[in-house]
Amino acid sequence: MSIKLNLHTTPSVPLEAEVITPQRFASLSNEDIAALPVQHGNELAKLGDFFTVSGSANGEIELEGDLRLVKMIGQGMSSGRIVIAGDVGMHVGAIMSGGEIVVEGNATDWAGAEMLGGQILIRGNAGHGLGCGYRGSRIGMRGGQIFVQGNAGSETGGAMRGGLIAIGGNSGDFTGVNMRAGTIIALGEIGWRSGASMLRGTIVTMQPARILPTFGYACTYQPNFLRFYLLHLRAMGLPVSDEQVNGYYQRYSGDSIELNRGEILVFAG
16 A cells, blocks of 8 residues: 555645655654655645645555645655656656656656656656756756656756657757757657757657758668667557658757767658
8 A cells, every 4th residue: 555645735835845755755654754844935844734644655655636836746766656646846756766756647847857767757748847957057867767648848858968758749949958868759849959069869859850050961761779769668658650660760960069979860751
């Protein structure tokens, strides 16, 4: 049986609840969990002021209620599983190094920011800064996997250094900006200036894209590695077609203002 948190009082301002992680709940009683500190605006409060706690700790947490103003759920988690029944606020899974987070609805900005490992599955849409590095940081996501079945906002995978981000819909402007390594796959469109200042890594789109002039066309081919990625995405519930798995892709290398060792792959049919 998992620990269940049911929101009984909707916060009036953003609630910072980074205490909601399986490792923090381990070995605590429900009363101790309810007494954990959270930040409500400029006031210190207790988790139990907003959530009813039930169940027993077994490494899994289930959350229910309107969590759009609840921030930092799963931040820094290293193991276990969190299931969020609806929408969730900013920074979900930020800096996590292990475990799994499932968001049944939408996630707002900075989901999986500077992620180190583990897995995040968002069944709805994601906001800006998905898997990105925080402002002023040169290091974004370094490992793990993020799957979004809907769309994602701008700066997806900014300063990314490893791992996989897969988006079932569109990804916004500056996808993969300052990217250093890793893979971003959008089954829809990627926005303008995608790959700007990237040094290495791979960005894939299944729709025609506006490519920066600092990227040069290299060839059209069937990348073997991409076939395995796409089959993995299909197993995760993303709408990957046989044509995409077996298709040809136009390869553009860049960014030439940097090392010119990154690539953008555009599905050609």
